[in-house]
Amino acid sequence: MSSRLEAEHLYKVFGRREEEAVERLRDGADREELRADGTTAAVIDASFTVDPGQIFVVMGLSGSGKSTLLRMLNGLLAPTAGRVLFDGQDLTALTGRALREVRARKISMVFQHFALFPHRSVLDNAAYGLAVQGVPRPEREERAAEALRLCGLAGWEKSWPDELSGGMQQRVGLARALATDADLLLMDESFSALDPLIRRDMQDQLLTLQQTLKKTIVFITHDLNEAMRLGDRIAVMRDGRIVQTGTAEDILLRPENDYVASFIQDVDRTRVLTAAAVMDAQVRGDEADCGCETATPDTPFTALCALGARLPHPVAVLDGGRGLVGVVPRQRLLRFLGESQGALPAPATPCDRGEKVTARA
Amino acid sequence: MPRLPLGDAVDSGVDWLLAHMSWLFDAVKTLVEGLYDGLDAVLTAPEPLLLAGILAVLAWWLRGLAAGVLAFAGFALIDSLALWDEAMSTLSLVLVATLVALVISIPLGIWAARSQAVSTAVRPVLDLLQTMPSMVLLIPAILFFGMGVPAGVVATLIFALAPGVRMTELGIRQVDAELVEAAEAFGTPPRDTLFRVQLPLALPTVMAGVNQVIMLGLSMVVIAGMVGTGGLGGAVNEAIGQLDIGLGFEAGLGIVVLAIYLDRMTGALGTRISPLGRRAAAKARTTMWTHRPRAAVAAVGVAVLALAAGGLGLAGPKDGPAKASATDVGKGREITIGYIPWDEGIASTYLWKELLEERGFEVTTTQYAAGPLYTGLATGRIDFQTDSWLPTTHAEYWKKYGDQLADLGTWYGPTSLELSVPSYVKDVNSLADLKAHASEFGGRITGIEPSAGMMGLLKDKVLERYGLDGAYRVVDGSTPAMLAELERAYARKEPILVTLWSPHWAYSEYGLKKLKDPAGAWGEGDGVHTVARKDLAADQPEVGAWLKDFSMTEEQLTGLEARIQKAGKGQEQDAVRTWLKEHPGLVEKWVPVPETGEKSRAAG
Numbered sequence: 001m002s003s004r005l006e007a008e009h010l011y012k013v014f015g016r017r018e019e020e021a022v023e024r025l026r027d028g029a030d031r032e033e034l035r036a037d038g039t040t041a042a043v044i045d046a047s048f049t050v051d052p053g054q055i056f057v058v059m060g061l062s063g064s065g066k067s068t069l070l071r072m073l074n075g076l077l078a079p080t081a082g083r084v085l086f087d088g089q090d091l092t093a094l095t096g097r098a099l100r101e102v103r104a105r106k107i108s109m110v111f112q113h114f115a116l117f118p119h120r121s122v123l124d125n126a127a128y129g130l131a132v133q134g135v136p137r138p139e140r141e142e143r144a145a146e147a148l149r150l151c152g153l154a155g156w157e158k159s160w161p162d163e164l165s166g167g168m169q170q171r172v173g174l175a176r177a178l179a180t181d182a183d184l185l186l187m188d189e190s191f192s193a194l195d196p197l198i199r200r201d202m203q204d205q206l207l208t209l210q211q212t213l214k215k216t217i218v219f220i221t222h223d224l225n226e227a228m229r230l231g232d233r234i235a236v237m238r239d240g241r242i243v244q245t246g247t248a249e250d251i252l253l254r255p256e257n258d259y260v261a262s263f264i265q266d267v268d269r270t271r272v273l274t275a276a277a278v279m280d281a282q283v284r285g286d287e288a289d290c291g292c293e294t295a296t297p298d299t300p301f302t303a304l305c306a307l308g309a310r311l312p313h314p315v316a317v318l319d320g321g322r323g324l325v326g327v328v329p330r331q332r333l334l335r336f337l338g339e340s341q342g343a344l345p346a347p348a349t350p351c352d353r354g355e356k357v358t359a360r361a
Numbered sequence: 362m363p364r365l366p367l368g369d370a371v372d373s374g375v376d377w378l379l380a381h382m383s384w385l386f387d388a389v390k391t392l393v394e395g396l397y398d399g400l401d402a403v404l405t406a407p408e409p410l411l412l413a414g415i416l417a418v419l420a421w422w423l424r425g426l427a428a429g430v431l432a433f434a435g436f437a438l439i440d441s442l443a444l445w446d447e448a449m450s451t452l453s454l455v456l457v458a459t460l461v462a463l464v465i466s467i468p469l470g471i472w473a474a475r476s477q478a479v480s481t482a483v484r485p486v487l488d489l490l491q492t493m494p495s496m497v498l499l500i501p502a503i504l505f506f507g508m509g510v511p512a513g514v515v516a517t518l519i520f521a522l523a524p525g526v527r528m529t530e531l532g533i534r535q536v537d538a539e540l541v542e543a544a545e546a547f548g549t550p551p552r553d554t555l556f557r558v559q560l561p562l563a564l565p566t567v568m569a570g571v572n573q574v575i576m577l578g579l580s581m582v583v584i585a586g587m588v589g590t591g592g593l594g595g596a597v598n599e600a601i602g603q604l605d606i607g608l609g610f611e612a613g614l615g616i617v618v619l620a621i622y623l624d625r626m627t628g629a630l631g632t633r634i635s636p637l638g639r640r641a642a643a644k645a646r647t648t649m650w651t652h653r654p655r656a657a658v659a660a661v662g663v664a665v666l667a668l669a670a671g672g673l674g675l676a677g678p679k680d681g682p683a684k685a686s687a688t689d690v691g692k693g694r695e696i697t698i699g700y701i702p703w704d705e706g707i708a709s710t711y712l713w714k715e716l717l718e719e720r721g722f723e724v725t726t727t728q729y730a731a732g733p734l735y736t737g738l739a740t741g742r743i744d745f746q747t748d749s750w751l752p753t754t755h756a757e758y759w760k761k762y763g764d765q766l767a768d769l770g771t772w773y774g775p776t777s778l779e780l781s782v783p784s785y786v787k788d789v790n791s792l793a794d795l796k797a798h799a800s801e802f803g804g805r806i807t808g809i810e811p812s813a814g815m816m817g818l819l820k821d822k823v824l825e826r827y828g829l830d831g832a833y834r835v836v837d838g839s840t841p842a843m844l845a846e847l848e849r850a851y852a853r854k855e856p857i858l859v860t861l862w863s864p865h866w867a868y869s870e871y872g873l874k875k876l877k878d879p880a881g882a883w884g885e886g887d888g889v890h891t892v893a894r895k896d897l898a899a900d901q902p903e904v905g906a907w908l909k910d911f912s913m914t915e916e917q918l919t920g921l922e923a924r925i926q927k928a929g930k931g932q933e934q935d936a937v938r939t940w941l942k943e944h945p946g947l948v949e950k951w952v953p954v955p956e957t958g959e960k961s962r963a964a965g
Binding site: 097102112113115129 | 540542545546547548553558562635637640
């Protein structure tokens with residue numbers, strides 16, 4: 001499988017004498033030294049590869065350079081040094097016109113504050129990228145309507161952006177990005193401005209869509225939970241550098257340094273998580289037939305751990321009408337526990353440890 | 362501190378421009394004049410009430426029924442004040458100035474929004490244009506474009522340029538950066554980003570700028586009236602110059618009607634053409650008064666009225682054939698007389714207008730301040746003026762323009778300049794008495810236009826000679842303001858000290874004392890000269906000869922002045938006609954028809 005998106009030693013420096021600053025960074029100078037000279041190193045030596053169909057999450061606090069990194073991937077910002085290869089093409093070597101062509105056809109973007117055009121209807125917003133490509137109106141309206149339908153906005157085509165809720169507006173943003181059939185989707189903190197429940201909905205929707213669309217996605221976030229939920233692979237950024245790249249499990253269980261560890265440590269999710277948040281909604285249907293103890297969607301995480309320890313198989317979750325809505329395998333418990341605990345030595349009976357941890361917390 | 366010769370540099374810069382860039386100014390002049398003439402012709406062609414109807418239908422379409430009704434009422438009011446032609450001339454002037462201003466300012470604003478360097482360079486220039494007193498722009502405008510509409514349009518548009526640039530730049534810069542980034546992220550070329558995203562979203566702000574341009578243009582109209590643009594501005598100027606409160610108010614009201622109409626229409630137009638505004642308007646509840654017809658209905662309405670207007674225009678009466686007679690020396694040749702609103706100037710100007718029209722010339726009279734008047738003569742835009750006080754009072758102007766003018770001699774003199782007090786003021790009979798009575802007059806000398814030669818003489822020489830420098834303050838103003846002040850004080854029997862000159866009708870109207878000038882500080886009296894442009898005598902030999910031979914006695918002049926004063930504003934020429942009837946033989950004396958066969962034919 002050939003690599004779709006590759007970033008090779010990307011640097012972005014703002015300020016005077018950028019080239020010289022890059023040389024100094026290569027020689028080991030750090031951000032603070034440069035800042036004293038009035039230059040800002042936003043991204044330092046960033047390299048990664050994103051395979052086709054993968055969701056690659058870049059996680060970091062504000063000011064870590066993750067948005068700058070994203071904008072170098074579609075050429076909105078020109079890297080000071082390094083290359084961006086997409087589909088085997090070096091984007092940094094393209095002329096302005098060719099680069100615009102790539103952006104119009106192959107890469108699209110979803111923004112933090114939606115960036116919908118207030119003077120265009122929902123349908124026209126969704127069709128914007130196609131209009132730039134020069135697709136004739138009937139075809140682009142058809143494709144835009146299809147994208148809106150995919151994002152759950154069928155029937156809203158004639159509405160205007162300011163008539164929609166935040167979550168719906170971002171669905172329009174997503175539809176606009178999907179309508180162009182671009183292979184690469186850049187998402188810049190796209191769900192951060194939404195309130196938590198809507199954010200979760202949108203994450204679910206993105207995952208559902210991704211199962212059929214198989215886009216290559218680079219997703220920027222400062223939210224660890226979001227990174228864990230969405231990311232096939234996650235890069236953690238700090239002060240312009242990528243400090244660790246790996247799967248969610250890698251980051252949770254094998255943090256490469258203290259910064260990543262502390263990042264994970266900060267989150268104690270066991271107190272707020274319930275079975276509904278933890279469970280796997282993909283069920284066979286017979287998990288609750290054994291007559292063992294079951295949980296409800298409201299069962300707290302700690303109780304769930306106790307259940308999981310007593311049962312030899314995944315805990316079944318039943319709703320008020322005693323219908324099966326999900327299962328919680330031990331591995332899932334482990335994964336969520338990791339968020340609150342940092343490095344754990346893959347224990348045989350995780351729930352015992354979990355209870356102690358919770359008690360201590 | 363060394364004196365920086367900045368003014369001299371500007372002077373020579375203007376001279377250089379005049380010498381080397383006149384082709385450019387001529388081109389601009391031709392363009393502006395063409396636009397103005399075309400628009401004015403269209404606006405004055407239909408019957409006033411029909412055009413009012415068309416404008417009302419536009420208002421109805423843009424804003425609703427109430428706006429339409431009010432617009433019609435407003436324009437009908439203008440028509441009923443007999444200011445229709447002036448109003449249409451002003452409207453054309455403002456629209457042309459606005460059009461040119463927008464053609465310059467919107468692209469400049471866009472450029473400034475896209476380039477920080479341009480923005481930085483343009484800003485101080487805009488500051489200069491916006492805050493430089495508009496009168497200062499007017500004089501170079503006359504030099505470059507001559508008196509009349511082009512100078513007025515250029516001065517207006519320069520004044521109105523700044524908000525157009527600023528608001529366009531602001532509007533574009535205000536567009537959410539994320540939206541611009543979104544457009545770029547989808548591969549939009551810069552030009553499309555501008556036209557599809559930035560400009561549509563900046564439109565409300567840009568339209569606010571357009572609105573400001575129009576409003577500033579209208580406010581400049583009065584000042585532009587000083588360079589002979591005519592219209593409502595000219596009417597206001599004349600009214601101010603002659604302290605005609607009624608006419609001033611009427612013309613001012615006309616400007617207000619135009620201002621409100623243009624303001625509301627551009628505001629509504631902004632809503633119409635901006636997609637966001639259209640949506641907001643569509644949401645608003647409709648009542649009968651805010652009901653708007655659909656565009657098609659409005660277009661049909663306008664078309665019907667326009668056709669009706671065109672039809673009436675065709676059926677309307679044509680001008681009668683030109684009268685051919687032996688006394689028709691001018692044969693329709695055009696003569697432009699400029700005048701300062703001094704009483705002997707008004708009297709002699711309207712006398713000559715009547716005399717020349719009697720001889721078949723087409724005469725235009727326009728009122729100016731002294732500076733523009735001499736500039737106009739020197740550049741040949743004005744043919745002659747009858748009220749040059751030489752050698753003293755107008756010495757400054759003669760020094761500057763004398764070699765570009767032709768002095769056609771005195772027709773009245775000698776004059777005298779003086780300070781005068783009402784006769785009820787006791788114990789003050791001579792300039793020498795003033796020092797002891799300063800407190801009685803509040804230390805004030807009520808003066809006239811600061812540009813007048815006698816004001817300079819008073820401040821520089823007379824006050825010093827009689828040791829009045831510390832005791833009195835000369836209050837600059839205008840002749841009408843001085844006369845109004847005199848009338849007010851006279852009615853209340855309050856002491857007042859005014860600058861005055863002879864001949865003047867005030868001496869027959871009020872009991873006044875001319876203060877004696879034992880030291881001769883005022884100098885010898887002036888003669889009232891007729892001054893023409895250099896080539897008038899060559900181009901119009903009859904007129905040149907008549908003017909050269911012209912003279913009036915004191916009795917004739919004060920009699921005519923009093924007659925005009927009594928007839929009131931707007932009736933000057935009728936007063937002249939009546940006066941000439943009462944004094945038969947003067948016409949033949951002043952404008953004799955050349956001794957040729959024509960005369961005998963006319964007699965026979």
